[in-house]
Amino acid sequence: xxxxxxxxxxxxxxxxxxxxxxxxxxxxxxxxxxxxxxxxxxxxxxxxxxxxxxxxxxxxxxxxxxxxxxxxxxxxxxxxxxxxxxxxxxxxxxxxxxxxxxxxxxxxxxxxxxxxxxxx
Amino acid sequence: xxxxxxxxxxxxxxxxxxxxxxxxxxxxxxxxxxxxxxxxxxxxxxxxxxxxxxxxxxxxxxxxxxxxxxxxxxxxxxxxxxxxxxxxxxxxxxxxxxxxxxxxxxxxxxxxxxxxxxxxxxxxxxxxxxxxxxxxxxxxxxxxxxxxxxxxxxxxxxxxxxxxxxxxxxxxxxxxxxxxxxxxxxxxxxxxxxxxxxxxxxxxxxxxxxxxxxxxxxxxxxxxxxxxxxxxxxxxxxxxxxxxxxxxxxxxxxxxxxxxxxxxxxxxxxxxxxxxxxxxxxxxxxxxxxxxxxxxxxxxxxxxxxxxxxxxxxxxxxxxxxxxxxxxxxxxxxxxxxxxxxxxxxxxxxxxxxxxxxxxxxxxxxxxxxxxxxxxxxxxxxxxxxxxxxxxxxxxxxxxxxxxxxxxxxxxxxxxxxxxxxxxxxxxxxxxxxxxxxxxxxxxxxxxxxxxxxxxxxxxxxxxxxxxxxxxxxxxxxxxxxxxxxxxxxxxxxxxxxxxxxxxxxxxxxxxxxxxxxxxxxxxxxxxxxxxxxxxxxxxx
Ligand SMILES: Cc1cc2nc3c(=O)[nH]c(=O)nc-3n(C[C@H](O)[C@H](O)[C@H](O)COP(=O)(O)OP(=O)(O)OC[C@H]3O[C@@H](n4cnc5c(N)ncnc54)[C@H](O)[C@@H]3O)c2cc1C
Numbered sequence: 001x002x003x004x005x006x007x008x009x010x011x012x013x014x015x016x017x018x019x020x021x022x023x024x025x026x027x028x029x030x031x032x033x034x035x036x037x038x039x040x041x042x043x044x045x046x047x048x049x050x051x052x053x054x055x056x057x058x059x060x061x062x063x064x065x066x067x068x069x070x071x072x073x074x075x076x077x078x079x080x081x082x083x084x085x086x087x088x089x090x091x092x093x094x095x096x097x098x099x100x101x102x103x104x105x106x107x108x109x110x111x112x113x114x115x116x117x118x119x120x
Numbered sequence: 121x122x123x124x125x126x127x128x129x130x131x132x133x134x135x136x137x138x139x140x141x142x143x144x145x146x147x148x149x150x151x152x153x154x155x156x157x158x159x160x161x162x163x164x165x166x167x168x169x170x171x172x173x174x175x176x177x178x179x180x181x182x183x184x185x186x187x188x189x190x191x192x193x194x195x196x197x198x199x200x201x202x203x204x205x206x207x208x209x210x211x212x213x214x215x216x217x218x219x220x221x222x223x224x225x226x227x228x229x230x231x232x233x234x235x236x237x238x239x240x241x242x243x244x245x246x247x248x249x250x251x252x253x254x255x256x257x258x259x260x261x262x263x264x265x266x267x268x269x270x271x272x273x274x275x276x277x278x279x280x281x282x283x284x285x286x287x288x289x290x291x292x293x294x295x296x297x298x299x300x301x302x303x304x305x306x307x308x309x310x311x312x313x314x315x316x317x318x319x320x321x322x323x324x325x326x327x328x329x330x331x332x333x334x335x336x337x338x339x340x341x342x343x344x345x346x347x348x349x350x351x352x353x354x355x356x357x358x359x360x361x362x363x364x365x366x367x368x369x370x371x372x373x374x375x376x377x378x379x380x381x382x383x384x385x386x387x388x389x390x391x392x393x394x395x396x397x398x399x400x401x402x403x404x405x406x407x408x409x410x411x412x413x414x415x416x417x418x419x420x421x422x423x424x425x426x427x428x429x430x431x432x433x434x435x436x437x438x439x440x441x442x443x444x445x446x447x448x449x450x451x452x453x454x455x456x457x458x459x460x461x462x463x464x465x466x467x468x469x470x471x472x473x474x475x476x477x478x479x480x481x482x483x484x485x486x487x488x489x490x491x492x493x494x495x496x497x498x499x500x501x502x503x504x505x506x507x508x509x510x511x512x513x514x515x516x517x518x519x520x521x522x523x524x525x526x527x528x529x530x531x532x533x534x535x536x537x538x539x540x541x542x543x544x545x546x547x548x549x550x551x552x553x554x555x556x557x558x559x560x561x562x563x564x565x566x567x568x569x570x571x572x573x574x575x576x577x578x579x580x581x582x583x584x585x586x587x588x589x590x591x592x593x594x595x596x597x598x599x600x601x602x603x604x605x606x607x608x609x610x611x612x613x614x615x616x617x618x619x620x621x622x623x624x625x626x627x628x629x630x631x632x633x634x635x636x637x638x639x640x641x642x643x644x645x646x647x648x649x650x651x652x653x654x655x656x657x658x659x660x661x
Contacts (some may be wrong), residue, residue: 007260013164020447036282038249041211042260053281062436062507082189086535087528090235090453094179094209094257094277106476112134 044102047107050100054091055108060117064088077105138377141153154203154249156229164205167226171208174218179258182206185656190236190253193243194528195538196588196596202245202622204231207253207590215619217338219254220376221240221631223652224336230254232376234276238583239301239525240539247656250449251465262286263379264355270294270384271329271355276308277376283307284520294384295518297321297423303520308380312370313619317579318515320473320490321385322423323576325370328485333369336648341365342373355381371619373654374638374647377634385518389433390471390618392483393513395503396495397464401451404428404555405548406493407468408573408580414489414545415577416518419482420470422516424549426580428571429458432508434587439568448563462506468495469512481539527570527585538599538623540606542615558606562586565602582620607631622656629659640661643650 029061035043058064064087067077078101084090105114145412155164164182172180181187182205190207197203208230210216223230229251236244237257245252254307260277265286272283279322296302311324321327326328330344338639344360345353358366369375398407407426414420421485433442433454442457442470443449455465468490472479487497503509507523514521528537539556551573559569572583584606588599607617607624613629620628629637640660644651655661 017132036262037181038265039261040264042282043257053285053303055521057520058525062523063526080536083194084189088535089239089243089523089525090192091182091304092207092236092255092257094255095235095304099594 012118026060030037042115044097045100047100047104049107050096050104054096056117058088062118066117066119068111068117069110072109074102074105074109077108078102081105127542128602132600133402153376154200154226155205156250156252159226159228159250163226163594164228165221167228168206170222170225171219172506173209174215174222175210179209179211180206181208181553184393188254190244190255193245193622194240194557194590195242196536196590196598196600197245197623198240198596199595202246202247203249204253205250207255208518209255209258209259212498213332213334213340216254216256216376216378217336217340218502220336220338220652223252224650225637227593227650227652228252229652229655232256232276233338234281234312235304235310237301237305238309238313239528240537240621242618245622247622247625249311251356251654256308256376256378265292265482266355267294268293268384268597269356271381271382272307273330273355274307275379278307278661279306279551279647281520284383284518290604293387295319295386295387295655296624297518297519298515299512300515300524303521303522307382308371308377311380311382312377314370315619316423317518318423318469318512318574318575319385319424319471319506319518320421320423321383321518322574325367326380327383328366328380329358330379330381331366331369331377333375333377334377336650336653337583340378343369344381344460355383368643373657373660374643376653379546382466390479391471391473391517392479392499393469393509393516395498395509395512396468396490397468397498398468398495401455401465401553403464403494404466405552407466407495408551408575409548410489410493410495411468411470412578414486415546415575419485421473422471424468424470424575425512425515426573426575427508427512428555428569429454429463429467429470430568431527431570431572431585432463432467433457433461434526434530434568434570434585436507436509436526437482439530439533440532447566448568455472461504461508463508464496469516471516492613493638511517530568530570530587531589531595532591534589536590536595536599537585538585538603539557540610541601541619542582542584543579543608543618544582546580546613551580551582553613554610557609557613561606561609562602565598565605567599567602619659620658626658628657635656 059065079093147397150517168182169324187206190204231251232254233244234256256276261275264273280298283296297319298319299315311328316322333341343366345351345357490497510525528535543661564570570585574581589595607627617628618632644660
C-alpha cells in the first residue's frame with residue numbers, strides 16, 4: 001500500500017471514531033461526506049451528486065435545455081436517461097443505477113428553478 | 121434511433137411510460153435485435169443463462185428494452201451494422217475470467233468497453249452486429265493513489281470525474297489530464313484508444329504505466345514491473361524487461377484490460393492560459409509553424425489546440441443561428457460570426473505552468489513569436505467571460521466540462537457526428553493542405569468543415585467532426601460517403617487516421633499495409649484463437 005493509502009486508512013479509522021462520537025452526541029452531524037474509498041466501488045450517489053456530475057454539465061449549461069423547475073414527469077426523465085436523445089448520450093444502469101435514477105428523476109421533477117442555469 | 125420524438129415524450133406527460141412501451145420499437149432496426157453470426161437463438165439463450173449465473177440476472181441485458189442504452193450512438197448506421205446482441209457487466213476480474221470461459225465455449229463475441237462513451241467513434245457499439253458488450257463500468261475502483269509519486273492505478277469503470285472528486289476530497293496536489301469530455305468517460309477507455317488531453321500530460325498513452333490484462337484464455341498478465349514478486353515499481357517504470365507489451369493492448373482486441381496505471385501532473389503554483397487569434401483561414405500554416413519549435417523545446421509544455429472558428433461556434437450555437445441556406449456555410453459568414461463572438465478564424469490555446477518568475481521569463485519569447493506571425497496574443501485580462509476562452513482555460517488545467525458535445529446538435533435535435541482524425545507532421549504546409557482537402561470534400565457533400573488541430577510534439581491530430589442530421593437518412597448516407605471519401609483521399613497523400621469509428625475500421629486498417637495486418641492477425645490467432653474478443657476492432661478479425 002502506498003504512503004497515501006496508509007494515510008487514508010488512518011483517516012478512515014479517525015473518521016469512524018469521529019462518526020461514533022458524532023452519532024452518540026448529535027445523531028450524525030459531523031459525519032464526512034460519503035466519497036469514494038480506495039479499493040472500493042463508487043457508493044450510491046445522491047440525486048444532487050448525479051445531477052452535478054453528469055446532467056448539470058449540459059443542462060442549463062449551454063448544451064441542453066433547463067430541466068429543473070419544469071415539473072417534468074418522472075417517467076419522461078427516466079426514458080431520456082436510458083435512451084439518450086440527439087446530442088444526449090444514453091446512460092446505462094451500470095453508470096447510473098436504477099436506484100440512483102429513480103431518486104434522480106424524482107428530485108429533478110420536484111426541484112425548483114436554479115437561477116444560475118441558462119438554456120442552450 | 122428510438123423512432124420516437126422528444127415532443128412525443130414530453131407531450132405524453134405522466135402517461136409517458138405507456139407511450140414508450142407501445143412505441144419503443146417503432147423503427148425496423150429496433151425490432152430486430154441482432155444475434156451473433158452463426159449462433160442459434162437457443163444457443164444464445166443458453167449462453168445468456170450461464171452469464172446470468174456468473175454476474176446475476178440484473179447484470180445481463182439481452183432483450184430489446186434493456187439493451188437500448190447500448191445501441192445509442194452519434195454515427196451513421198443505416199444498415200444496422202453495429203447493433204449489439206446484448207450486454208454483460210461483471211464486477212471483478214474473476215467474473216471477467218468466467219465470462220470469457222462461456223464466450224469460448226459458445227463462440228460468443230464480446231466487445232469490451234470501459235465507460236462506452238466513445239463519442240463520434242461509435243459510442244459502445246461494436247464493429248459488427250451481434251457482438252455482446254462486455255461492460256466493465258461496474259469495475260470502478262480506484263485501487264491505489266501514491267501521493268509521493270503522483271501515480272494512480274484504476275479499474276476500467278473509473279471516470280475522470282471520480283478521480284477529480286477523489287483528488288479534491290483528499291486535497292492531493294495533483295492534476296488530471298482529460299479529453300474534452302472528462303466527466304462521463306474513462307481514464308482506461310480513453311488511454312486504450314490513445315486519446316489526448318490538453319495539459320502537459322496530454323498524450324495519455326505516454327503517461328500510462330503498467331496494466332493488467334485478462335487474456336481470452338483467462339490468464340492474467342501484468343505488464344512492465346507488475347509481475348515481479350513484491351514489486352513496488354509497477355506504476356513508476358514503464359518498460360519492464362524484454363519486449364514492451366503494453367502497446368499491443370491499445371486500440372486492439374488482444375485482451376481485456378482490467379487495471380491501468382497512470383502518471384499525474386504535480387499541481388503547479390501558477391497557471392496562465394493564453395489564446396492566439398488569427399483572422400484568416402489561411403493562417404493555420406503560420407500558427408502551426410510558430411507553435412512547432414515551442415512544443416519541441418517545451419517552452420509550450422501542453423497539448424495545444426488550434427481551433428477552427430466553426431468548431432468553436434458549433435459548441436454553443438446551432439446551424440440555423442448562422443445560416444438558413446442550402447450547402448455549406450459561406451466562409452465570409454463564418455468569419456463575421458466569429459468576429460462577433462470574439463473569435464478568430466483560428467484560435468490557438470496554450471498555457472504556461474510554473475511560478476510567476478518562470479512564466480514572466482517565457483511569456484515575452486512566445487508573445488514576440490506569435491505576434492510576428494500575425495497572431496493576437498490574449499490572456500484572462502482581455503478574455504475573461506468569453507465562453508470559449510473559459511472552456512479552454514478549464515481544459516488546459518484538466519477541468520470537468522461537457523460543453524463540446526454541443527456540436528453534436530449542430531443540425532438540430534436529432535444530433536449526429538462522426539469523427540475523422542488524420543495525423544500529420546506539425547508543419548504549416550501540411551495543415552494548410554489537410555484543411556484545403558477536408559473543406560473541399562465536406563463542402564461538396566453539403567457539410568461544414570469544423571476543424572481542430574491538437575498539436576503533440578512533432579505531429580498534430582487533425583480532429584474533424586463531421587456534423588450531420590442522424591434523423592435524416594439522406595444526411596446520414598451523405599455523411600457516410602463523405603467520411604469514406606476523406607479517408608481514401610487523405611490516404612492517397614499519406615495522411616491516415618490515428619483512430620477511427622467502428623464503421624471505418626477495416627478501411628483505415630488497409631491503409632496501414634498488408635504486413636502490418638498479417639502480424640496483427642498472427643498475434644490475434646495466438647492469443648485469441650476463437651476470436652471471441654472484439655472481432656473487427658481496428659480491422660483485426
Ligand atoms: C465533442 C467531443 C469531443 C471529444 N473530445 C475528445 C478529446 O479531447 N480527446 C479524446 O481522446 N477523445 C475525445 N472524444 C472522443 C471520446 O468521447 C473519448 O475519447 C472517450 O474517452 C472514449 O470513450 P470511453 O472513455 O468511454 O471509452 P470506451 O468507449 O469505454 O472505450 C473505447 C474503446 O476502447 C476499447 N476498450 C475500452 N476499454 C477496454 C478494456 N478495458 N479492454 C479492452 N478494450 C477496451 C474498446 O474497443 C472500446 O470500444 C470526444 C468526443 C466528442 C463527441
